[in-house]
Amino acid sequence: MATKWPSVAYHFHLDREVTIAEAIEMREGDDPRAGDIWCHAECYKGEPRTGNRLFPVNLPSCPYFRRGKRSYTRAVDCEFERVMLSKGESYRFAQFYHDLLVWLNSGDGKENPSELFHISGVEESKSKVADIVISHTEKAPIDWTETRIIIVDKNRRRKASNEHTLVIDITHWTDSQLADFSNSGIRKMIDEWNQLLAKEAERGRQQEERTQYDAEEMKWIENNQLFILQARAIKHRTKLRYDHHDSNRKKLQASIEPQISGPEERVSEITIVEARAALTQLDIDDNIREMKRKKSLIGMSEIVVARKIKAAHEEVERKTRIGTNPHRRVKLGYYTYDFAYLENLSKEYTEGTLSESGY
Ligand SMILES: [Zn+2]
Numbered sequence: 001m002a003t004k005w006p007s008v009a010y011h012f013h014l015d016r017e018v019t020i021a022e023a024i025e026m027r028e029g030d031d032p033r034a035g036d037i038w039c040h041a042e043c044y045k046g047e048p049r050t051g052n053r054l055f056p057v058n059l060p061s062c063p064y065f066r067r068g069k070r071s072y073t074r075a076v077d078c079e080f081e082r083v084m085l086s087k088g089e090s091y092r093f094a095q096f097y098h099d100l101l102v103w104l105n106s107g108d109g110k111e112n113p114s115e116l117f118h119i120s121g122v123e124e125s126k127s128k129v130a131d132i133v134i135s136h137t138e139k140a141p142i143d144w145t146e147t148r149i150i151i152v153d154k155n156r157r158r159k160a161s162n163e164h165t166l167v168i169d170i171t172h173w174t175d176s177q178l179a180d181f182s183n184s185g186i187r188k189m190i191d192e193w194n195q196l197l198a199k200e201a202e203r204g205r206q207q208e209e210r211t212q213y214d215a216e217e218m219k220w221i222e223n224n225q226l227f228i229l230q231a232r233a234i235k236h237r238t239k240l241r242y243d244h245h246d247s248n249r250k251k252l253q254a255s256i257e258p259q260i261s262g263p264e265e266r267v268s269e270i271t272i273v274e275a276r277a278a279l280t281q282l283d284i285d286d287n288i289r290e291m292k293r294k295k296s297l298i299g300m301s302e303i304v305v306a307r308k309i310k311a312a313h314e315e316v317e318r319k320t321r322i323g324t325n326p327h328r329r330v331k332l333g334y335y336t337y338d339f340a341y342l343e344n345l346s347k348e349y350t351e352g353t354l355s356e357s358g359y
Pocket residue numbers: 039040043050051052078079080081
């Protein structure tokens with residue numbers, strides 16, 4: 001029933017919202033009157049007045065506010081009800097929407113919304129992705145310009161569509177909590193706003209960390225050009241050799257296939273062909289093994305290889321200082337390389353003479 005008829009309404013005498021239960025309690029004896037009750041404060045106070053006058057109905061299973069009999073036939077005269085219908089939402093939604101809109105537009109009270117949320121404008125939104133859109137002042141200490149608000153009661157398909165959206169879910173609110181906007185509603189709005197600020201701060205922090213990491217890496221590359229160049233050269237040489245083995249493998253593969261499938265009559269020839277094929281297969285396996293050994297180095301990034309080379313140099317220096325005589329070499333993937341080899345390779349690379357052959 002809560003979605004079919006309102007369960008919270010504006011009570012003129014109390015000048016606040018009341019629940020249907022409260023309204024029924026206000027009745028004196030059998031007198032059905034409970035005061036002057038309207039759909040929303042704004043509708044009642046509007047000049048000219050809009051909205052609908054409401055009357056409590058004490059249906060024991062589900063009490064509700066009904067509209068005045070004369071207004072049954074007329075089209076919706078309440079702006080908030082119109083919004084509710086267009087969003088596929090409930091009367092509870094309409095009440096909260098009204099309360100929130102009125103509060104956001106107010107400049108008074110101990111919690112000042114325009115200061116709290118840096119408001120330069122509040123707009124009702126007809127779109128699916130927002131009910132209310134707050135525009136922020138230029139001086140706002142945030143880096144987005146507007147925040148969307150979605151209020152959800154019964155239409156659960158309504159979800160945030162961007163990161164600057166506050167979703168206020170009132171599905172589990174009781175009618176008295178709904179009627180108490182100045183406490184529950186305001187606190188909820190402030191809480192959701194603070195959550196958004198915290199999420200944004202966290203994202204900013206992560207972004208900064210990434211930028212800093214990138215900057216550190218750039219600096220490392222700049223200061224270690226020697227090792228970067230060696231890494232580039234050894235990666236290049238390894239890739240050339242990998243490709244060389246790969247093309248060998250393909251050629252060998254192609255050379256045995258037609259012979260095996262060819263029609264051979266004489267036993268002795270078949271034996272020769274088979275023997276050749278077996279030898280070729282060994283060659284193919286050799287090439288595949290070489291390729292496998294090169295794969296891990298090819299897969300490493302240049303900076304990772306460079307860091308490994310530098311670490312090996314530092315290790316050698318450390319060992320030299322304590323008087324041992326270490327091997328001047330580094331393990332990169334499957335193979336281990338002498339420092340002198342890498343230095344020579346980077347020289348060849350710089351000169352443009354690096355090929356797949358050579359030591
Ligand atoms: Zn209304």
